[in-house]
Structure formats: C-alpha cells, structure tokens
Amino acid sequence: MFLTKTVILKIANPDNDLVETMKKYSDGMNYASEIVFDKGKPISAMKLQQEVYPYLRETLKLKSQMSCNIPRQVAGCYKTLKKQKKVKWQKVEFSPSSMTFSYKRDFVIDEDTVKITTINGRKAYSILNYDYAKQYFDGSWKYQASKVVKQRDGNYYFHLCVGKEIPDKELTDASTFMGIDVGMNYLAVASTTDRKCSFFAGGEIKNLRNQYKSMRKRLQSKGTLSAKRMLKYISGKEKRLMRDVNHTISKEIVKFAIEKGISVIGLEDLTGIRDSTLSKVSKKRRHNHSSWAFRQLQTFIEYKAKEVGIITHYVDPSYTSQTCIRCNHISKNNRNRLSFRCEKCDYANNADLIGAMNIEHKTRDYRYILKSQGCLSATQTNA
Numbered sequence: 001m002f003l004t005k006t007v008i009l010k011i012a013n014p015d016n017d018l019v020e021t022m023k024k025y026s027d028g029m030n031y032a033s034e035i036v037f038d039k040g041k042p043i044s045a046m047k048l049q050q051e052v053y054p055y056l057r058e059t060l061k062l063k064s065q066m067s068c069n070i071p072r073q074v075a076g077c078y079k080t081l082k083k084q085k086k087v088k089w090q091k092v093e094f095s096p097s098s099m100t101f102s103y104k105r106d107f108v109i110d111e112d113t114v115k116i117t118t119i120n121g122r123k124a125y126s127i128l129n130y131d132y133a134k135q136y137f138d139g140s141w142k143y144q145a146s147k148v149v150k151q152r153d154g155n156y157y158f159h160l161c162v163g164k165e166i167p168d169k170e171l172t173d174a175s176t177f178m179g180i181d182v183g184m185n186y187l188a189v190a191s192t193t194d195r196k197c198s199f200f201a202g203g204e205i206k207n208l209r210n211q212y213k214s215m216r217k218r219l220q221s222k223g224t225l226s227a228k229r230m231l232k233y234i235s236g237k238e239k240r241l242m243r244d245v246n247h248t249i250s251k252e253i254v255k256f257a258i259e260k261g262i263s264v265i266g267l268e269d270l271t272g273i274r275d276s277t278l279s280k281v282s283k284k285r286r287h288n289h290s291s292w293a294f295r296q297l298q299t300f301i302e303y304k305a306k307e308v309g310i311i312t313h314y315v316d317p318s319y320t321s322q323t324c325i326r327c328n329h330i331s332k333n334n335r336n337r338l339s340f341r342c343e344k345c346d347y348a349n350n351a352d353l354i355g356a357m358n359i360e361h362k363t364r365d366y367r368y369i370l371k372s373q374g375c376l377s378a379t380q381t382n383a
C-alpha cells in the first residue's frame, strides 16, 4: 500500500514576497473560479488557461509557472465537484491563507530549507524542524504537492505531503497481542499476551499539564480580553508540547511491540462509537482537554504500527479498568484510583496495567476475525 503523510513545518522567515504571492495566488484562483462557475459546467484546464492567462500575467503579474498552475487546479476542482452527485453546482471559493505547490516545479525542500516559487522568483525560506520530521528527509519518501498555510496565529507553515510504498505484510501467525491503556497517570501502559509489560510515563509531562490546567482555570475565571488571549497562547503551547510527547511515546511503544514480536496492537475505542449506554462512558472519553491528546497518541501509534506491518484494532473500552484479570469479577469497587484490588479474589495490581491487560484480552478476540479471513491456521489460535 501507498502510505501518505503531511509533515507540518514552520516557516521561520516569511517575507513580503511570500505574503504577496499567496494573496495574488488566491486572487488568481478566485478569478478563474468565477469564470468556470459562470459557464455552469466544468471546462478543460487548457481552455481555462487561454481565458485567464493574460489577466494572471499582466494584471496580477504572476510568473508563467503559476499562471499555468492556477487554471489547472481550478479546472480540476470543478471536475471533482461535478463528479460528486449530491453536491449542487456552486462557486468554489479559495482561501487567501492556503496555497498549493507542486514538487520540483514550484518547490524543493531539504531538512532546513524550502525553496518556493514566488512573484519575485524562487526564494529560500528556513524551516523550523521538529525532531520527528527528520525521518522524512532520509531519502525514502517521495514528495508530493504541498501547501503553504497561514495559521490563525499569523504564522506560516509548510504542509509537506510525503508518501512511500509499504509492502503489505502477510499475517500468517498472529499469536502475540498487545493491549495499550492510555491515561493520565501513565501516558500509556502496554501489556502483551505473554505478560510482558511496559510503562510509558512521559517524564515531566504530567506536572506540566497540571500547571497548564490550573493556569487555564485561573484565566477562564477572569474572562477579560487579555486573559482570553493568554488562554489561546497557552493552549497552543500545550498542543505543540503534547504533539511532540505523543510522537516520542508512540515511537517507543511501536519499538517495544517490534521487540516482543507483536502482530496486533489493541487500543480502546475512545470515540464513543461502541457505547451502548452513556453511563459506561469513562472519564477518559468525556470531552475535556485530555481526550484529544489520548486520541492523538492512539492515532500516532496506529500510523507508526502500520509502517512496520503491525495491525491495530480498537476494542470496546467498557469495564477494562474494573474487570479482574484472574477471576473476571467486574466491580467499581475493584478500583481505587491508582490501585486495583479484586473484592472477590483479592488479586491486586497497578490499575493502569489491569486496563492494558484487559484490552490485550479483548484484542485476542480479533484472531477469530483474522482466522475467518484465512490469515491463521487453527493450531496458532489456541493462545
């Protein structure tokens, strides 16, 4: 399969040329869009180019390269619009805060510089690199059409689109599973079928998040304009911090899975799709400031696992923190904050680890699905 990803890189030194280029580009796109819309049906890129080229070149002073891109992109957009059966013919508006570039023709990139075609010729911009982004410059990824995006905070980002062919791994032996419990105490706890476990603490992150939380509370109670601004600022800071942490932790988790020869990673379905009753909704899934971070961590695990041929499977999270793994007794009383003690058989363990063990257990049921698809032989499923 072909795996694609978008890598977001901050442009360190956006200048007037870049700002003007984006403005004129969207002016050009909207000018061309108006023309196609008025015709009431899609037209070919070539035909559109003949109509808009003089305006783009002479009035907007765009380079010939871009003056060819614009009609091609706009014509393509309307063609796609027409194909969508339920969508009415309508004018497509292009935002001035986003601009698409094709690789080589309009941009080239390396680890710290992106060279972009602007109204003033090709210009080099420094990009601020995050650690996780380095891997996409190792030569194994193909670059595709990418975007410059102006974020609401006024910063410019390069959304680099990369792709690579991943060999489909044939699953012939799925006997080792791993359950991942995500939570506030430990960011993640992993437990495998053969009872190997690992705790991913995330270092200082818990303290930091608590600090952010109390800051948010204080600011929210103030409600002034400057408090609101500050709130926005710290939430952006927290998002970037969590994103980096989640990248690191997901990488460690998948590394652990590879070492233990895991075929399927089980995660809790936190989207609530599997909820049968609301009362079962755990704290984790209630919409709060943590839920997006949990989901992001899971998505990163899913993606990184896919790259190395490990399947991820989402299970119903009900009672995973309350079920005794020795006697299967389910009770709220089994759990007391961070510790777990079964009220029936007295089995005791770390509560997060119990969660991971139960998720692993539920994930094992997935082998029946794999078996029905002919992925497993009967002897391998007696785990």
Ligand SMILES: [Zn+2]
Residues within 6 Å of the ligand: 324, 325, 326, 327, 328, 329, 342, 343, 344, 345, 346, 347
């Ligand atoms: Zn028990």
